Every structure is written in structure tokens, then in C-alpha cells.
Amino acid sequence: MRTVLGVAGGIAAYKACHVIRRLRELGHSVKVVPTASALNFVGAATFEALSSQTVTTDVFDEIDSVNHVRIGQEAELVIIAPATANTLAKLAAGIADDLLTATVLTTTAEVVVAPAMHTEMWQNAATVANIATLKQRGIHVLEPAVGRLTGPDSGPGRLPEPDTIVDFSLAAAANAHTSAVASAGTGRLHGKHLVISAGGTREPLDPVRYLGNRSSGKQGVALARAAARAGAHVDLVAANIDSGLLSDLPDSVRITTVESTLELQTQMHASQADADAVIMAAAVADYRPAERTDSKMKKSGDEGMTLQLIQNPDVLVGLVESRRQPQIIIGFAAETGDSHHSALDYAKAKFRRKGVDLLVFNNVSGDRAFGQDDNAVQILTADGDDVVAGTEIHGSKDDVSEKVIEALADRVECVESTP
Template identity: 55%
Template sequence: MRGDTVEKPKVVLGVSGGIAAYKACELLRRLTESGHDVRVVPTASALHFVGAPTWAALSGHPVSTEVWSEVHEVPHVRIGQSADLVVVAPATADLLAKAAHGLADDLLTNTLLTARCPVVLAPAMHTEMWEHPATQENVATLRRRGAVVVEPAVGRLTGADTGKGRLPDPAEIFEVCRRVLARGTAAPDLAGRHVVISAGGTREPLDPVRFLGNRSSGKQGYALARTAAARGARVTLVEANTRLPDPAGVDVVHVGTAVELRAAVLAAAADADAVVMAAAVADFRPAEYAAGKIKKKDGEEPAPVVLVRNPDILAEISAERVRADQVIVGFAAETDDVLANGRAKLLRKGCDLLVVNEVGEHRTFGAEENEAVVLAADGTETPVPHGPKEALADTVWDLALPLFH
């Protein structure tokens, strides 16, 4: 605080020389409009894609790539020292290599060496460059040192190429930055962990135009994915019918039915440290699928729809863990006797944690906020008051962390 003025969080936006540099303009806009004081530090190569006047106009700060500019202010030291967050988007293979090996031949790499705040790196490059052992070793080194390296997205690259290496959507990179800033100087405590999260609601087809479904929006599962990524985890998100944008740094598997979700979760869980079943999985599906649309016939009642049980994925993965210390988290949406039903479900499913919340037509499903009680297998109960779904997600990870050991 300075008088009655709240000092804005200071963010350094590094931009390295890749074609995705133009997307950083959108990230810069989101950071400045949300109340952050942003200084852009591009590499010389980045200025071939977006010029210094653009960065200066959007940020309100002068832009330089050299350590020799404004030498009396020692910018190569001061910029990193005063920052609350350094984010580099895009981060090229060259930039990652320099950062991993401590090279400092321009203002951005000097800033990375002097920063004592959280660092977020959003790589963007061709698939072969991302998959090269040298790049993977550099990423592993940076993560081991505490940097949050966001996994690239899969999609269209330069030219006609498609694959993993695309810069994630700037709006989703912004969400990672927001979450990292909210945690302050806390270390990325999920670094080195692989977590699997299911989200959304399964749909069980009755005929080509109808299905049995539920009201789940998937927002809580996505909050779990975003917070885990911001805390350094490798995240696999199995989503069912959400229509939400893919979170930055998350591998997303799209499914439709409960059977498809089960197959995807079991495959991803093979090397997972934690599995969080936040999806609303249909308990039943039609016994028969009509190849053509079921017609309404005048004067006749419709034939009864015979249902069969879907697999109980939570109980299955709890009973058949790939290793003893794999953490399993379930969700229970209840409409009455919430805690009593939740305790019975925790015992029946055999998971480590069960997030229990009361749902209804205007509660939880589709909302931006949530409240719940997290029940643990050891009998402890952790109430989470009404608030953003990200707050509940962070509580889940806080409770899961000790169980890894």
C-alpha cells in the first residue's frame, strides 16, 4: 500500500522468437486489464514477429531486449528482482535450453536468472522439437528447480503441420498465471506428480437424437485441472460433454459415455499418482440402442425403456489401484441426508477422500461457486465454505498431498 493506492502486482512477460509471439498480445491485454503492472521483455528474435512499439503501447512501459539500455538502472538485475511473476509465452526450445543451463546473453535470460518469484514457461514449437530428448531434459530440469512449465497444446502448427507443440490459448495461460500469483511464493508442490481428473456428465444414447444425461457442467473438474497444473502437476483431464475450452498445460481426452470414460480413466491411471473422479457418471444406460429415431405413434403409449447398470468406475479404481500409495478421490452429489449418504458412499466405494455437496436445480451444477465437505477415510471431515470452485479444488489437493506418502 502506498497511501490509499494499492500497488499492482508486477508481472514480467517474456516473449521469445516464435510465430506464436502475436498471441502474447492477448495475454498482455488480459494481465493489464485485470490490474497487473506488466513489463514486456522480448528477445531480439521476438521483435521480428511483433515490434517494440506494439509492446510499449499495450503495456505502457518502454521495451528493450538489451542489457545495455538504461544501464544506470541496472535493468538486467532490477526487473527480475522486483517482479511478482515472470511468464514467458511463447517459450521456444532455444529459450528453454538457455534457462535450463543458466545462460544469460540478453535481457530476458538475465531476468530469468535474477527472478526470485514464481516463473511460468509456456512452450511453443514443432512437435519434433518438443519431443526431442534435449528439450525434455531441459523441461525436467526447469520443473525440478520450481518453474511451472505448461504442457503445449495439440493442434495446428506452422504451415500444414499438426501435433503437440501449439501455444495454449492465452486465456488459459492467464488462468495459470492468476492461480500461480494467488499462491504467492509457495512452491509448485505437485511437481513430478501425474494426476488424472474426470469432469462433465456422461450421456447414454437412447437413439440417434436422444440420450440419458445429467446437469453437470464440468466446471469443478476443470477447476481441479487448472489448480493442479498451476501447482506443477502433469494433468490428464478426461472430459465428457462439457464444451469448455481446454485448460492450459493439460492433456485432454474427450469422451461421451460412461463406458468410454471408464476406458480413458483406466488407461490414464496406469501411471497416475492420483485419480479424481469429479465427473457425473450415469448410473444406468438403455439396455438397447435404437438405430433409428423412436417415433411417437398416435394412440399408443411408448414402450418402457429398460435400463442396465453402468460400471462403477470409482469403486473399481479404488479396489484395483496400480500401487498402494495411489490416491483416489470421489465426488458425491446428494439431495438429502447429505453427510450420512456421503459417509456410506465413502465406505462403499473405498476411496481416500470423498467430496460431498448438496445439489439441485439451482445449486452447484453450472454455477461458478461451490461448497462441500471433504470426508476422509480416516474419519476426518473438512468443511469448505461457499466460494469459488478453485478454492474447493485447492483444498482437495491440500488434503491429497499428505496421502502420497
């Protein structure tokens, strides 16, 4: 994707370097367009070295190619991080007195701004009004984080971390495409209803502690985006997922949040009733504490702690048992191998045991998959009595999701064509 990264003049400009690096790692080209003030914090040479593209701030540079118009016309996504109060005011007023503001005024791509400034500036009535104006015009605003600012000050106004900026921005671009597909009434799953679980369940021990797992929910959220792009209406049951991942999903995705396995089970069965397909991508805890205390458990000297755990219900098997035909159910299996069997062997056994139509298997040996932006999976299906594993699909979690949704669409079309 051809991405323009605008950088305004604030102390947080250094984080733009990490945004460039992450975007390029994900395969996107990055054209950096700083303001003149931004170059007081990070030099043009640094931006050029990281982006492998020339950097300029002046609308009178490269006049022969009409550069101040061309950059905006060619952009597929524009990100401004950090976006200062001054830059936000210019954008709201339609001022184009430098290369960055001219680029925003000429582009038809999605525009994301990540404001960063002192708390008093962020809460000033002028900034509040400018943000409201930008949102009304369709510009995506990533709310600033709360934390340490310049000097001794602390509060709302801190630039979010680079990974959060990248995730939010790419989701905004993907969802714009989703909306275009939906408005055109196209997509292989147009009009279908999908229920997708995502994230990792947590089993509370007391008001402070819980038993959990390392799932970030990125893969399940990516599946929801891909299903929406295919035209489906999606119920996403989100277990303990960072709000930043959920904040820019399209309107065709309805989000319900849960915490524990029992809560997820209840919500999945409620949503399953009229669904055409169910994708169980959440990492569900196999066990929960036999008892939960109402107050925080205290340490007692140097003694250890013994917990009694009881087994949680198998949510996926329950969904298979209660489904109505021809509902399609897809499970996920995160497996590791051992001295007895390979990870794939365990995944094939799970496929037989669960009774699903498709099983998406990923090998998580050596901390693979969890919390990462890329993934590698195989889709398992039945061929008579045999379990067949497709070729490995490797790429970003959005790329993997597209392949899973394509496999689901193939299955839907096959079922609908069968007399």
C-alpha cells in the first residue's frame, strides 16, 4: 500500500521513525512528509534512510511533477503522527500552506491523525471543535494516550505507541474497502450472518488476579474484517481484546465483550441460533478456579499457594452439537509438538474429536503466532475418513484471514449447490 506519513513538529516526532519501520516490515511503501518544524526534532536524512524515499517540506519543490498534488493523488493511506494542535487547526480550516496540508487537501485516501500535545491544548475548546470537524469529514482520529508528556507534566495528550498507530491506520484503510464492497452489494458472503469469537478468556481468582493466556485477539479481529469485506454481517464475541484493535471495525461488525469461558459460551450459543457460520478463533481456558474469592488473596509468610482447578466446558464441541444444518463451523487449533507426536498430529486428532467442518491449525512452538502481526496456518478438512491438511498459508493475519474466509465461502457455495 502506498502510504504517506505526515510528521508534525512535536517532541513525539521520534516515534514516527518506528512507524516507518513497522509499515515497511509489513510490506508497505512510505513517503514521509514532515512539516518544517518536525525537522527540528528528526532530520530529513533519518526519514530518508528509513523510508528509502526523498523528503521535502516545500510545495515549491519538484514543481515539474506538481509534487504538492501528486503525493496526495497517489496515496492509498495518509497517516499524521504526531498531529499537533497547529496542524489539526490547519486541516480543519482547509489551509494548505505547506506540503503536508496540501497533500491532505488533495488526497481521496483515508486519512488518520494521531494527535499529540499537552493536556491543556488537547482539552482546549478550539482543539475539541477542530477534532469534531475532522471526524465529521470522515478523518479517523486515534485518541491520544494518557501518560508522561514533555517535562514533568503527565495526562492525556501522549502519542500512542507506534504499533497501535499502525494497527489503527491499516484497519481504517481496510474498513474503507469493506464499506465500499458492502455499499456495492458484492462479496462472496453477501447477506450471510457470521459469528466469530476472538481473544483469550480470563478466569478470575479474586478481584485482582486471573488465569489467562497470551492471545491478543488480532487474528479474530482480522477475520471479522475479512468477513465484512466479503459482505457478511458479523457478530464478534471479543474476549479481553485491547480497545484499540476494536475501535475501527466496520459498522457491519457488532461487538460483544466477554471475560470468562462461561460468559463466552453463553454469548456464542445465543448468537449461533440464526448464524450461517461460526468461527471459533478465541483461545479458551481449559480450566477455571474451583472457587473465586471476593477479596484479594493475601500472602502468608513464605508459604506457597495451591489452587484447585475444574474443567471448563468444551465450547466448540457444544456449538457443533447444538448447530442447525447446514450451519458451517470452523475451529482453531494452536498446537505444539512433543516427543510423542508432531503439532500437526495433535491438530488432526482435534479435528476428529471436535467434529468441525474446517480446522485452522497453527503451530505455536517457540512463541509463534501469539501477539505477532503475522501467522502461518494450515486449513484441515475431511476427505472421507482422512484428515487432509492444506498447504501452509503464511503472511500477515489479514492475509491469513482472507484465505480462511475464502475457504469458508467455498464451503458455503458447495453446500448451497448440493440438492
